[in-house]
Amino acid sequence: MDTVDLVRANLLSPMVLAFVLGVVARLVRSDLKLPEGIYAALSIYLLFAIGLKGGVSLSLTPAGEVWLPALAAVVFATIAPVWIYAVVRGVARMSVADAAALAAHYGSVSVVTFTAAIAFLDTLGVPYEGYMPALVALMEIPAIVVALMIARVQAPPAAEHTPVSWHTVLHEVLAGRGSVLLIGGLSIGLLSGAGGFAQVAPFFDAPFKGVLVFFLLEMGMVAAGRLGDLRRAGAFLVAFGILMPIAHGALGAALGWMIGLSPGGSTVLGVLAASASYIAAPVAVRIALPEANPGYYLTATLAITFPFNLAVGIPLYHAIAGLIHAW
Amino acid sequence: MDTVDLVRANLLSPMVLAFVLGVVARLVRSDLKLPEGIYAALSIYLLFAIGLKGGVSLSLTPAGEVWLPALAAVVFATIAPVWIYAVVRGVARMSVADAAALAAHYGSVSVVTFTAAIAFLDTLGVPYEGYMPALVALMEIPAIVVALMIARVQAPPAAEHTPVSWHTVLHEVLAGRGSVLLIGGLSIGLLSGAGGFAQVAPFFDAPFKGVLVFFLLEMGMVAAGRLGDLRRAGAFLVAFGILMPIAHGALGAALGWMIGLSPGGSTVLGVLAASASYIAAPVAVRIALPEANPGYYLTATLAITFPFNLAVGIPLYHAIAGLIHAW
Amino acid sequence: MDTVDLVRANLLSPMVLAFVLGVVARLVRSDLKLPEGIYAALSIYLLFAIGLKGGVSLSLTPAGEVWLPALAAVVFATIAPVWIYAVVRGVARMSVADAAALAAHYGSVSVVTFTAAIAFLDTLGVPYEGYMPALVALMEIPAIVVALMIARVQAPPAAEHTPVSWHTVLHEVLAGRGSVLLIGGLSIGLLSGAGGFAQVAPFFDAPFKGVLVFFLLEMGMVAAGRLGDLRRAGAFLVAFGILMPIAHGALGAALGWMIGLSPGGSTVLGVLAASASYIAAPVAVRIALPEANPGYYLTATLAITFPFNLAVGIPLYHAIAGLIHAW
Amino acid sequence: MKTVPLKLVTIVAEAVLEDRLVRDLEAAGARGYTVSTARGRGSRGVRASDWEGGNVRIEVLVTDAVSDEVLHLLAERYFPHYAVVAWVERVEVVRGNKYV
Amino acid sequence: MKTVPLKLVTIVAEAVLEDRLVRDLEAAGARGYTVSTARGRGSRGVRASDWEGGNVRIEVLVTDAVSDEVLHLLAERYFPHYAVVAWVERVEVVRGNKYV
Amino acid sequence: MKTVPLKLVTIVAEAVLEDRLVRDLEAAGARGYTVSTARGRGSRGVRASDWEGGNVRIEVLVTDAVSDEVLHLLAERYFPHYAVVAWVERVEVVRGNKYV
Numbered sequence A, B, C: 001m002d003t004v005d006l007v008r009a010n011l012l013s014p015m016v017l018a019f020v021l022g023v024v025a026r027l028v029r030s031d032l033k034l035p036e037g038i039y040a041a042l043s044i045y046l047l048f049a050i051g052l053k054g055g056v057s058l059s060l061t062p063a064g065e066v067w068l069p070a071l072a073a074v075v076f077a078t079i080a081p082v083w084i085y086a087v088v089r090g091v092a093r094m095s096v097a098d099a100a101a102l103a104a105h106y107g108s109v110s111v112v113t114f115t116a117a118i119a120f121l122d123t124l125g126v127p128y129e130g131y132m133p134a135l136v137a138l139m140e141i142p143a144i145v146v147a148l149m150i151a152r153v154q155a156p157p158a159a160e161h162t163p164v165s166w167h168t169v170l171h172e173v174l175a176g177r178g179s180v181l182l183i184g185g186l187s188i189g190l191l192s193g194a195g196g197f198a199q200v201a202p203f204f205d206a207p208f209k210g211v212l213v214f215f216l217l218e219m220g221m222v223a224a225g226r227l228g229d230l231r232r233a234g235a236f237l238v239a240f241g242i243l244m245p246i247a248h249g250a251l252g253a254a255l256g257w258m259i260g261l262s263p264g265g266s267t268v269l270g271v272l273a274a275s276a277s278y279i280a281a282p283v284a285v286r287i288a289l290p291e292a293n294p295g296y297y298l299t300a301t302l303a304i305t306f307p308f309n310l311a312v313g314i315p316l317y318h319a320i321a322g323l324i325h326a327w
Numbered sequence D, E, F: 001m002k003t004v005p006l007k008l009v010t011i012v013a014e015a016v017l018e019d020r021l022v023r024d025l026e027a028a029g030a031r032g033y034t035v036s037t038a039r040g041r042g043s044r045g046v047r048a049s050d051w052e053g054g055n056v057r058i059e060v061l062v063t064d065a066v067s068d069e070v071l072h073l074l075a076e077r078y079f080p081h082y083a084v085v086a087w088v089e090r091v092e093v094v095r096g097n098k099y100v
């Protein structure tokens, strides 16, 4: 399949179409909405299930095989916010807080984009390293911490404002439900192994993609609610929300190739690099950097980057990974 | 199996028994209740899953095979409200609003009754046309629109009341969550096809009847809450709530036979014709015809027709379809 | 496997680890919490699913095989509160209300502990009588009623307080959602049989242990929230919360052996005897014995006995049952 | 707009009490009530049904006489043993006559 | 702390009305609103959407003029046919100027 | 029925703030609080956690002094950057002494 075919196949998957349905539902002002607790329940399910699968795969992988990808993932997630921050400040002259907020979101990863990529590869029958979900857990937090540190250093809070303490911020990131579920699921998967997972697989494995459909339906509605902000966001944000993922996607895929991942694994690493966080980063940024405008970071991640990655990015990074590996 | 056997087999299915349990729970004033969001979540699941299955079946059916049943379904749903209105006005001398409200509910269809019928046929091993769920989506809306039009024509709103605008009413019906989920699910099923569906079937297909059990448990509780209204409702409503479905069930089954459906398909069309809407119609009627008394239309649909169809109607229409086809 | 091995295997099951994760999440003050309705939905699911399975198994078991275990279960649950009350009053000199509250909780059974035991036996491949879930339904209520009667007799409510009427109390226990779901599920399973169950098994059977994982996650969080009370609770409560289950576990296992259950069945009866109620008893006690201090009965059941049974008790009672049967 | 002055009594109580409270309120003369779900912390801390649904928040529009009656029954039947908080304020009610 | 006196209008209505009510409130001049989910019983008893989500409880902080306007539109468009209850009280609002 | 006059402070804020607000309220002297879930719209519009649970609505019964303290800390720590609305009213509290 060439890229256009891949895009077409991807666009017609139930997950992507559910996102589109969500957008349409909002645009026609339907009264459709997932009940309050359901969205939260779905996200708890997805985070925990991904952690669990990652842990089980880790328990089956020799440590010698994992350390290099793990290290690469952490290093990428740690230094990516630095250049994101520099680009945003340099090119768009946004405030320190706004630039740091974007760095936190784009340096971290999106669990939903990751799962969409997995579904995409599964459908194509492309194999990838089983421990990839573990990388999600590793790449979620570092960028957020680094970006918030940058903000503190670059614009120390004014004396008259008691800023949120470092301790609170770190707590928010590390004990946030995203981290607890991912890392907790990972640990449980690791400790209980394939035998333990087999007991709960009918709940955490088989229905996974179906749950994702509802999750994407809701994300479509939320993203559509942000479309109005797009106009106000301006050209920079739109360009940033598309070009930054492409650059990161290519970089991630190349990195995957360098450290010896399979083409599928390189695709996933590209997707992780290209994706922007929707669960951990917004909460942490809102609390630690309240002066950053959510109209920028939420609009960019939700209304631009997420749909772009879902529809075009995932097959694109797969094609790029294919080229790099074939080269 | 003769009809009595069918009724007995049907009465002992987990779905029907769950409805009974709901009634009992309410009658003994149990504190059992589904949490607020859960009922809404279950109904979103059912509507979307039915749409999806219908769409997938449609994608596998040559258009030449579908157009006639589709046309028949739409025609029935469009003209049924006219005679329902005439009967209610003529026989019971109800107000214009009350008659139109009943016409909207009984001309439209019940998704839950439909799924109970499918479960019934599946258990018996009776085949039916795969695209039947698509007919649900087609038959949901027309009767509501026609019935509301009848009400407007027969009793133009008094000058001093600004009535709800037509635009609002149509929007309510077409963009209501019932329509969006059914039609959206249908489109997604159609576009992503059997391959796409296979990915999400462990979520949308396998657990379907189990979810239905909880839905019926809740409906039993709601219906029991309306039993008090039954006495007030009077003999006409009880007779209407039983005889109208039987007439429609026979008519639908005959229509199915005429247009060449299988006996199973004719049963389903009979059930659709006989069923009354619980999701789209009540909301639309409440908004567009607030002067109609919910004590009539909700009591008739929920406390009379729904349990009747569930327990007796479905096997009865199946027997009727059998007779017609054997004849 | 010896007991230590069993404990280790048990401790590394996804269910037990999920409980631990819940405790950790609360201790690190994570914002993780199951949305309000979800916990209730999970418990409805578990109660109904257990009832259903018990009913189906009963429908497959000749009555002659069931009556003795059923009788033994009811007799145990009826007289256990008497000695629990005596021990608590005699040894700890607690108030009548507090002693009766503990008797109600420890004489009744825990559905979650039961399901954890079933999962444990399934993992080991140990067979047990299929009708065990039916015993859960039988053992849930008697102890609560007896304990409340003891409280009434021992400390008649003061004249100036209108106490809650017996009628209200009995209603609370019998029509409480725990009873309605267990007994309702049981009846549905009995009436619809294996054929009916097959239709809904993909929802009520396959994902069961996965659902249990989330339930235990929440219970871990709730239990951790009670750890602070542990210090205040004092040594008696800790000792009681561990020794009473061990005594009951051994007694239940012996009883199982006496009435001819398999080793697996004896284990389950031991677990039921050893477990303390978290669903029916707290609500009934709160309403009928408001002067009993929840700081005692909730802390003992949730923060001491439940984790003890989950981690150590279940394999211990299994070992005891093994010894008795081998003897 | 013509309004009628009435008392609004707000009761926050543990969720297990909902049914009984509502029955008692109606017996005391309330013509209607509104319930929502809440959670909270108070001096009492421990709640019976910690993981059973938290608190409910019940609002009743009533006349002065019924308000007194309601406070009275709260004091007698609920305050001694349960986690219950209640407050009263004067509000202007539209279509207020239907509550009298 | 400087506060501004405003009217707080609380509306309890059947859930199907939420969207329309909110649109009408904004048209009447409300600068914001807060909605929560509720259930209840009133003189009317029957609710259209019995199993469709119960009631909503809407709070709006408004000036006296807007308050009158809101009550007026409730009386005209909602009270005749729907289950709606509304009451008004005077409150002190922090940062109150943004609602004027 | 003997009641005690107290201030009822109602705070509507974005949900991510719940834990911090509650901690600050207790530090300011509140003896308890009641939280419910809400959604809404205000002048600010954009909410950080748009799909993360909407708003919370927190009610605290407090003395006049604590009320001032609470408004003060809202003004200082929350109003500048967050979507927060707060209002105060006088209510009569049953068993009011326990909040003083």
Ligand SMILES: Nc1ncnc2c1ncn2[C@@H]1O[C@H](COP(=O)(O)O)[C@@H](O)[C@H]1O
Binding pocket: D012, D013, D038, D039, D040, D041, D042, D043, D044, D045, D046, D055, D082, D083, D084, D085, F030, F031, F032, F033, F034, F035, F059, F060, F061, F062, F099
């Ligand atoms: N000062 C307060 N302000 C607001 N709500 C309170 C206050 N104190 C207690 N509550 C509520 O009343 C419930 C019971 O309080 P208590 O009886 O003091 O444990 C708590 O869970 C809170 O929801």
Ligand SMILES: Nc1ncnc2c1ncn2[C@@H]1O[C@H](COP(=O)(O)O)[C@@H](O)[C@H]1O
Binding pocket: D030, D031, D032, D033, D034, D035, D059, D060, D061, D062, D099, E012, E013, E038, E039, E040, E041, E042, E043, E044, E045, E046, E055, E082, E083, E084, E085
């Ligand atoms: N006296 C009352 N106090 C508080 N809420 C009420 C009262 N009467 C009615 N309500 C609320 O308003 C809704 C509609 O009432 P109604 O129009 O009387 O049926 C009910 O569902 C209740 O939530």
Ligand SMILES: Nc1ncnc2c1ncn2[C@@H]1O[C@H](COP(=O)(O)O)[C@@H](O)[C@H]1O
Binding pocket: E030, E031, E032, E033, E034, E035, E059, E060, E061, E062, E099, F012, F013, F039, F040, F041, F042, F043, F044, F045, F046, F055, F082, F083, F084, F085
């Ligand atoms: N005029 C108002 N009346 C009632 N609630 C309001 C009002 N304005 C704002 N709110 C609530 O306060 C939240 C934050 O408002 P804002 O800071 O103006 O965006 C909103 O989401 C609403 O829930």
Ligand code: NA
Binding pocket: A105, A106, A107, A108, A109, A110, A248, A272, A273, A274, A275, A276, A277
């Ligand atoms: Na990234």
Ligand code: NA
Binding pocket: B105, B106, B107, B108, B109, B110, B248, B272, B273, B274, B275, B276, B277
């Ligand atoms: Na019909």
Ligand code: NA
Binding pocket: C105, C106, C107, C108, C109, C110, C248, C272, C273, C274, C275, C276, C277
């Ligand atoms: Na026990």
